[in-house]
Amino acid sequence: MLIQSVPSAEAPLDLLLEADPSLDAIKRYLEHSMCQVATIEGKTVGAYVIQSMGNGVCELMNIAVAPAYQGKGIGTKLLEHAVHMSRELGARRLELGTGTFGYQLAFYQRVGFRVVAVERNYFLTHYDEPIYENGIQHQDRLRLALEF
Template identity: 85%
Template sequence: MLIKRVPSAEAPLDLLLEADPSIDTIKRYLESSICHVATIEGETVGAHVIQPIGDGVYELMNIAVAPAYQGKGIGTKLLEHAVNMSRKLGAQRLELGTGTFGYQLAFYQRAGFRVISVERDHFLTHYDEPIYENGIQHKDRLLLALEF
């Protein structure tokens, strides 16, 4: 697997929509972000997007793996790459937002991320359509961080 930086204009929007259902939101944050894609034999199988948000702080805006490639360790490699890239860029902390339940939360916690705050009603106020996972509506967002 090869992970390489691509211009934001070449970000795989269809893939990023796997992790964030709002094309408008994705397009907004891509303008000031750094995008990397993972390929296997020339096929794009994953991507991550990081963005500087403050002095020594970056945010993981999106990390996604194509459905056919999920469960094969690609997400873990992409997360490790995002962490390492943030460090190389001078970050002292990498933050991210996720729902209050689901496999994503455990995925990030296994990597050492810790909850630092809760944003009540985030998914209700920032998305036009409700977002459901396993029959439960996402309402609040957890902000997690990994300190370097």
């Protein structure tokens, strides 16, 4: 698997939409972010987007793996790459936002991310359409952080 940087204009929007259903939000944060794409034999299988927030903090804005390639360790490799890239950018901390339940929470916690805040009603106020997972509507967003 090859992970390499691509210009924001070449970011795989269809893949990023797997993790964030708001195309407007994705386009907004891509303008000021770095996109890394994972390929296997020339096929895009995953991507992540990080943004430097200043003061030694980067934020993981999006991380996604194509459905056919999930469960094969690609997401973990992308997350580890994002941590490494953040360190190279001079960050001392990598932050992210995610739902309060679901496989994503355990995914981040396995790598060492810890909950640092709860943003009540985030998904209700920031998305036009409700977001459901396993029949449950996402309402609050957790802020997680990994200190280096």
